[in-house]
Amino acid sequence: MRVRALVIRILKQFFHDKRTLALMIVAPMIILWMMSLVFxxxxxxxxxxxxxxxxxxxxxxxxxxxxxxxxxxxAAEQALWDEKIDAIIRFDNGxxxxxxxxxDPSKNKMILLLLQKVMQQQNPAAGQAPALNIxxxxxxxxxxxxxxxxxxxxxxxxxxxxxxxxxVSFLRERTGGTLERLLASPLRRWEIVIGYVLGYGIxxxxxxxxxxxxxxxxxxxxxxxxFWYVLLITLLLSMTALTLGTFLSSFANNELQMFQFIPLVVxxxxxxxxxxxxxxxxxxxxxxxxxxxxxxxxDALRDVMIRGKGWSDIAFNVYVLIGISVAIIIANVFxxxxxxKI
Amino acid sequence: MAMEQCVRLExxxxxxxxxxxxxxxxxxxxxxxxxxxxxPSGAGKTTLVKMIAGIDTATSGQVYVLDQKMPKLGMFSKxxxxxxxxxxxxxxxxxxxxQFFASLYGLRGSKMRQRIEAVMDIVGLSSFLKKQVSTYSGxxxxxxxxxxALLHEPExxxxxxxxxxxxxxxxxxxxxxxxxxSQSGTAILVTTHVMDEADKCHRLGMIRGGKLIAxxxxxxxxxxxxxxxxxxxxxxxxxVQA
Ligand SMILES: Nc1ncnc2c1ncn2[C@@H]1O[C@H](COP(=O)(O)OP(=O)(O)OP(=O)(O)O)[C@@H](O)[C@H]1O
Ligand SMILES: [Mg+2]
Numbered sequence: 001m002r003v004r005a006l007v008i009r010i011l012k013q014f015f016h017d018k019r020t021l022a023l024m025i026v027a028p029m030i031i032l033w034m035m036s037l038v039f040x041x042x043x044x045x046x047x048x049x050x051x052x053x054x055x056x057x058x059x060x061x062x063x064x065x066x067x068x069x070x071x072x073x074x075a076a077e078q079a080l081w082d083e084k085i086d087a088i089i090r091f092d093n094g095x096x097x098x099x100x101x102x103x104d105p106s107k108n109k110m111i112l113l114l115l116q117k118v119m120q121q122q123n124p125a126a127g128q129a130p131a132l133n134i135x136x137x138x139x140x141x142x143x144x145x146x147x148x149x150x151x152x153x154x155x156x157x158x159x160x161x162x163x164x165x166x167x168v169s170f171l172r173e174r175t176g177g178t179l180e181r182l183l184a185s186p187l188r189r190w191e192i193v194i195g196y197v198l199g200y201g202i203x204x205x206x207x208x209x210x211x212x213x214x215x216x217x218x219x220x221x222x223x224x225x226x227f228w229y230v231l232l233i234t235l236l237l238s239m240t241a242l243t244l245g246t247f248l249s250s251f252a253n254n255e256l257q258m259f260q261f262i263p264l265v266v267x268x269x270x271x272x273x274x275x276x277x278x279x280x281x282x283x284x285x286x287x288x289x290x291x292x293x294x295x296x297x298x299d300a301l302r303d304v305m306i307r308g309k310g311w312s313d314i315a316f317n318v319y320v321l322i323g324i325s326v327a328i329i330i331a332n333v334f335x336x337x338x339x340x341k342i
Numbered sequence: 343m344a345m346e347q348c349v350r351l352e353x354x355x356x357x358x359x360x361x362x363x364x365x366x367x368x369x370x371x372x373x374x375x376x377x378x379x380x381x382p383s384g385a386g387k388t389t390l391v392k393m394i395a396g397i398d399t400a401t402s403g404q405v406y407v408l409d410q411k412m413p414k415l416g417m418f419s420k421x422x423x424x425x426x427x428x429x430x431x432x433x434x435x436x437x438x439x440x441q442f443f444a445s446l447y448g449l450r451g452s453k454m455r456q457r458i459e460a461v462m463d464i465v466g467l468s469s470f471l472k473k474q475v476s477t478y479s480g481x482x483x484x485x486x487x488x489x490x491a492l493l494h495e496p497e498x499x500x501x502x503x504x505x506x507x508x509x510x511x512x513x514x515x516x517x518x519x520x521x522x523x524s525q526s527g528t529a530i531l532v533t534t535h536v537m538d539e540a541d542k543c544h545r546l547g548m549i550r551g552g553k554l555i556a557x558x559x560x561x562x563x564x565x566x567x568x569x570x571x572x573x574x575x576x577x578x579x580x581x582v583q584a
Binding site for chain 1 (some may be wrong): 395396397399411413414415416418419421423425428429430431432433434438441442443445446447448474490
């Protein structure tokens with residue numbers, strides 16, 4: 001009953017503060033959209049070097065919009081190394097070999113697509129294009145830029161905005177004296193914490209569904225798995241953000257100090273979210289990644305969205321996220337002891 | 343019944359780190375009594391009432407409310423507390439603020455509506471019920487805070503400078519309401535700087551430098567010091583000769 005009152009109040013506050021409401025929903029969408037524009041740009045013309053390729057095929061590549069240069073084998077390798085071309089096509093004994101420069105996944109994708117089209121035209125009778133033998137100079141076929149980090153971004157924005165807004169509003173509750181007023185009422189400490197979790201939980205559910213829906217259906221981000229898993233993970237990730245935000249707010253004296261937690265707490269998590277390879281980092285840094293909620297959330301989101309994995313593969317990450325939230329919730333209840341002993 | 347103690351303090355002290363803000367305070371507030379706490383700024387009035395309201399804990403001595411040692415969860419619903427600074431949700435309307443606090447105290451339905459109407463009438467804000475609090479003037483916010491403290495008809499009212507920024511006409515009607523509440527059995531503990539308000543209290547306690555230097559009815563305090571007014575008595579106890 002009392003928790004419900006708290007939940008209703010938080011939702012009403014959101015409703016009154018339309019600008020914050022808009023920020024939390026529209027800002028992530030706009031940024032995702034801009035990212036998708038930047039990384040899915042389509043004006044690019046593939047630059048292809050060919051070695052021993054039938055002139056007929058060269059012409060077909062040009063027809064498809066590629067810039068084709070004919071090389072001998074060594075010169076081609078050099079050009080690829082110098083980034084003058086994005087790919088080499090070579091015919092060894094009639095079998096096509098493709099070598100991609102590989103560092104930009106969106107280029108890889110376009111070249112392969114183009115080649116498939118051309119090969120299909122070559123052999124319409126075969127029904128299917130002959131298997132291409134593909135090698136990479138840099139990178140690998142697993143990369144696909146927006147698809148690749150889109151899931152991380154979805155997780156990150158949920159985390160970032162919920163962290164900030166919940167932290168600031170709990171801080172306000174403390175500095176504005178309303179927390180004291182709450183503690184002078186029969187509310188229990190845990191009821192305050194749970195009220196916050198539920199109030200923001202409901203809002204977050206709404207925010208997370210909108211962002212995920214926008215990314216998948218409007219921006220067409222790759223989505224191999226279940227939408228519900230995406231929602232579940234985003235929601236849990238927001239829970240960790242919410243609990244962490246309210247917890248850290250008790251170490252801040254004003255909004256500005258709350259913002260100082262962004263470079264300290266939020267930004268470093270990006271490094272552990274899978275955007276960057278951690279193969280070569282120091283052990284202690286890797287250990288830091290193990291306590292970053294975003295690393296679990298991002299991992300699970302990519303498993304679902306890119307690899308189409310199911311419950312058994314994300315279960316561990318889900319449990320860790322729940323565990324982190326519960327641990328911080330308990331810490332929050334204790335932190336309130338500072339203000340009222342019982 | 344006549345002498346029932348609603349609030350009792352026994353040798354209460356409060357220190358923040360090394361500074362002792364309150365020392366050895368012993369006093370009580372009876373049922374149906376309006377007890378005024380008087381004292382200069384920084385004397386420790388707010389610190390004292392917070393401990394009675396249960397949101398701060400004494401570092402020495404005991405605080406009892408209705409014979410229960412504070413802080414105790416069950417007591418919070420029996421106390422109405424109005425803090426010195428307004429604790430309101432600015433983004434919400436007055437009504438939404440009232441509804442929120444009312445439901446914290448378990449009020450609902452028609453009872454809630456009826457109480458909200460009643461308290462807003464007391465503080466003269468009935469026609470501003472639907473307005474957002476951020477558009478309120480300072481005095482209006484003060485009055486809304488008071489209304490919230492009165493919502494759940496507490497047995498004990500703790501009001502920290504309730505009438506600051508409220509005009510004399512409204513102040514008079516609010517004090518009439520206090521008088522009525524006390525007649526119906528409420529114990530009211532009020533801190534104030536305003537001397538004509540002090541005169542309206544049934545009993546006064548004077549705090550200075552963290553010590554309770556005098557208690558008694560306004561009349562008794564005036565007689566004791568041979569002063570005409572409470573103000574003179576207050577200055578007398580403070581060591582200043584008027
Ligand atoms: N949290 C705190 N930490 C340290 N000192 C404090 C704290 N709260 C109050 N004090 C000190 O205790 C003393 C009494 O403060 P208090 O707020 O009780 O005064 P007051 O009588 O209510 O004054 P005013 O009439 O201005 O409201 C002050 O000197 C203040 O600096
Ligand atoms: Mg004070």
